[in-house]
């Protein structure tokens with residue numbers, strides 16, 4: 001196990017009960033990216049902000065400089081001097097999409113069809129069996145998140161839930177449930193952050209070190 005993983009539990013000993021689940025989440029995410037999959041993310045309120053945060057860590061350099069490999073760099077050089085400018089600034093990316101940022105689609109679907117199905121519709125549109133769906137829910141019971149997981153499972157995707165002590169419905173539904181040992185919404189959210197930072201650092205190390 002990596003030093004980054006161990007640092008999480010040295011810094012947050014209260015997260016020890018989640019140790020196996022965090023490792024399983026890492027392995028599932030790495031396997032998905034290695035088979036050409038992408039990560040879809042969903043959550044509400046503060047957890048929606050967490051989805052955006054994770055996308056920011058995965059889609060560009062986080063702790064490491066992600067210089068393009070030579071073959072990728074060469075593809076840009078067809079544009080001459082401008083190609084070099086482009087190649088020098090592009091960074092390796094792990095494909096991740098936050099499903100909470102599609103305001104046009106979401107507002108229309110909520111207004112016209114059903115609020116609890118708005119994220120699920122995006123999972124249906126974007127999801128492939130090689131992908132992971134990562135959901136954050138402090139209760140584990142938010143209907144739009146539960147529906148999204150149900151659709152992802154029907155599509156054969158890997159489902160990972162970050163939730164609180166009880167885990168709510170997500171504990172049973174998700175392939176991997178990371179249940180931090182807290183009950184209050186802010187306390188749960190405050191422990192989700194170091195967990196997803198750790199997962200993003202481990203993924204970056206696996207693909208770009």
Ligand SMILES: O=C(CO)[C@@H](O)[C@H](O)[C@H](O)[C@H](O)COP(=O)(O)O
Nearest residue numbers: 044045046047137138139142185186
């Ligand atoms: O950030 C906070 C409270 O810290 C709130 O915005 C909170 O995320 C919202 O009430 C969510 O709707 C709660 O949903 P969930 O975590 O139970 O799925």
